[in-house]
Amino acid sequence: MQLDNAPLPSIGILGGTGALGGGLAFRWAEAGLPVTIGSRNEQRAAEAAARISTGIKGPHSLNSAGLNECAANADVVVIAVPWDAHQETLTQIRDAARGKIVIDVVNPLAFDKSGAYAPSVPEGSAAQQAQALLPDSHVVAAFHHVSAVLLADHTAETVDTDVMVLGDDLESTKTVQELVRLIPGMRGIFAGKLRTAAAVEGLTANLIAVNRRYRTHAGIGLTNVEEAAHATA
Known part of the structure; x- marks a missing residue:
């Protein structure tokens, strides 16, 4: 399997011990990509990689490392850490991520007695931060509305949802769209520049409300968009 006639990139998932990062690690490793799970706690990363590997059919490459080693050795870096660790993690891996595509999947969320809501972020959004x-x-925002439960479900052959992909470098967004497509059932849809990421990140609070009310794992579906459409302008 190749990515647009190029070798598959290696993926480093910072926060791969969590639900969403672990789900992405499972799906991409099963699709044939070399994946490394990165964590401050290398023992936790190793345990997560071993646990995820048990559910992958066939040969695969799924390893573990510390944060800096994970980012330094990956072609594409995924930020899947909790919001309260976002700034510190990015500062730590700045040199290791230089020149690389960085996929930010983080949703800034806060909770009170009325439920989830999107707090104010000084830079505008997690992706802009x-x-x-x-x-x-090259920061690209994506995977904000994907159910971690469905991603990690070994019995779910497909994850039928659209992924809004945002970024200022169009070649990078195209690469991320293609990485989305490697997960059966998913489409990567270009949805704008990083300055519009706050709306996409904030929508997650609404999906949490939907999931609680209807006891489901809702995703996003975009109508009237061509299957293979990539950003061209």
């Missing part, structure tokens, strides 16, 4: 902290990387 990432780009400000990683000026020499």
Whole structure:
């Protein structure tokens, strides 16, 4: 399997011990990509990689490392850490992520007695904060509305949802769209520049409300968009 006639990139998932990061690690490793799970706690990363590997059919490459080693050795870096660790993690891996595509999947969320809501972020959004902290990387926002439960479900052959992909470097967004497509059932849809990421990140609070009310794992579906459409302008 190749990515647009090029070798598959290696993926480093920072926060791969969590639900969403672990789900992405499972799906991409099963699709044939070399994946490394990165964590501050290398023992936790190793345990997560071993646990995820048991559910993968066939040969695969799924390893573990510390945060800096994971970012340094990956072609594409995924930020899947909790929001309260976002800024510190990005600052730590700035040099290791230089020149690379960095996929930020983080949703800034807060909770009170009325439920989930999107708090104010000084830079505008998590993705914009990432780009400000990683000026020499190509930050792409994606995977904000994907159910971690479905991603990690070994019995679910497909994850039928659209993924809104946002970024200022169009070649990088195209690469991420193709990475989305490697997960059966998913489509990567270009949805704008990073300055619009706050709306996409904030929508997650609404999906949490949907999931609680209807006891489901809702995703996003975009109508009237061609299957293979990539950003061209």
